[in-house]
Amino acid sequence: MEQTLTSPLTCYYDLEPASQSSRRKKWPVLIGTHGYEGNKESMMRLVQRISAGKMIAASLQGPYQFWLPDRDAGGAGEASALASGAAGGRRRVGFGWGTNYRGLDSVAFHHHAMRQLIATLVRDHRADPERVFLVAFSQSCSYNYRFAFTHPGMVRGVVAVCGGLPGDWKENPAYQKDAAHVLHIAATEDHWYSPEENRQYRADLPLRAASSAFRFYHSTHRFPRTAIPHIRRWIEKVAA
Numbered sequence: 001m002e003q004t005l006t007s008p009l010t011c012y013y014d015l016e017p018a019s020q021s022s023r024r025k026k027w028p029v030l031i032g033t034h035g036y037e038g039n040k041e042s043m044m045r046l047v048q049r050i051s052a053g054k055m056i057a058a059s060l061q062g063p064y065q066f067w068l069p070d071r072d073a074g075g076a077g078e079a080s081a082l083a084s085g086a087a088g089g090r091r092r093v094g095f096g097w098g099t100n101y102r103g104l105d106s107v108a109f110h111h112h113a114m115r116q117l118i119a120t121l122v123r124d125h126r127a128d129p130e131r132v133f134l135v136a137f138s139q140s141c142s143y144n145y146r147f148a149f150t151h152p153g154m155v156r157g158v159v160a161v162c163g164g165l166p167g168d169w170k171e172n173p174a175y176q177k178d179a180a181h182v183l184h185i186a187a188t189e190d191h192w193y194s195p196e197e198n199r200q201y202r203a204d205l206p207l208r209a210a211s212s213a214f215r216f217y218h219s220t221h222r223f224p225r226t227a228i229p230h231i232r233r234w235i236e237k238v239a240a
Contacts, residue, residue: 011113013060014044017125019053026128028156028239029056029121031114035138035162037068037094046223047135050232056127060117062095062140063109097140110143111150118154131239135159135231137223138192142166145182149208152179157238159231161185161223164193165201175208182209183234185227187219211238 018027032047034040044059051057070091098106114134121127132155136144141163148155158180169175182205186198198216205212213234217224 009063009109011061011063011116012040013058013117014040015121015125016044016048016051016057018051018056026126026131027056028054028131028133028235029058029118029125029127030133030135030235031117032057032059033097033134033136033140033144034059034062034095035136035140036096038062038137039093039095043137046137046228049225049228050135050235052232055133055235056121056125058117058121060113062097063113064096064098064106065093066096068092068094097143107143107146110140111147114147115151115154129154131156133157133159133235133239135161136163137161138163138221145169146175148180149175150179152176155180157181157183157235159183159185159234161227162187162190162193162221164197165204169204170207177208178210179208180210181238182212183231184212184214185224185231186214186216187221187224188216189219190221192221 030047030051032043034043040059040061044057047057047059068091097110118127118129118132122129134144134148134155136159141160142165144158144160146166148158160182162185166172184201184205186193186201188195202214205214215227215230217227
């Protein structure tokens with residue numbers, strides 16, 4: 001007979017305040033979430049390049065850690081963390097957001113952590129609660145979509161890179177229409193998300209998004225660095 005118990009699970013994030021050269025009272029905020037095998041440091045580097053000191057930059061780390069295969073960094077995932085193994089060697093650790101086992105528990109954890117992080121940034125770092133943006137790579141894209149469209153008013157815009165929509169995007173009544181603006185970036189050579197799947201995402205996004213922009217980049221399953229200037233301009237436009 002399966003039973004449950006509840007235990008606290010620490011969630012880590014990196015933070016960089018916006019430049020203080022301006023007298024702006026409240027700052028827009030950009031929160032990054034990494035892909036499967038990634039970590040907060042790898043995503044923070046991208047968030048910092050997008051924010052360029054004009055936004056509060058944060059990177060939230062997935063709660064589930066695991067050893068990665070012993071291979072060079074820069075493979076399918078974005079992992080770069082190192083940890084000491086039992087035999088004294090150094091092994092890389094990756095992080096993820098969940099699996100299909102009790103998947104709703106992982107979704108609930110992501111929602112709770114994201115709400116806490118946004119509240120902390122607003123309370124302690126002068127973040128503007130009306131200009132919160134999320135940027136995700138790969139696995140975390142669907143988690144951010146679920147969060148933004150389940151909690152209307154908490155997120156102004158969602159940037160999804162090389163990821164997918166939630167499987168219940170069309171029929172889940174929890175997702176509210178016009179809850180957020182969306183920029184979805186796809187890769188032409190993505191072995192996880194095919195061009196056909198991405199074209200379907202492009203058709204389905206307007207069903208709920210306040211506005212939707214979609215761009216293909218000639219790339220494999222990686223965050224295309226050439227997309228960074230466009231992402232920054234899109235955020236600035238939507239935040240205005």
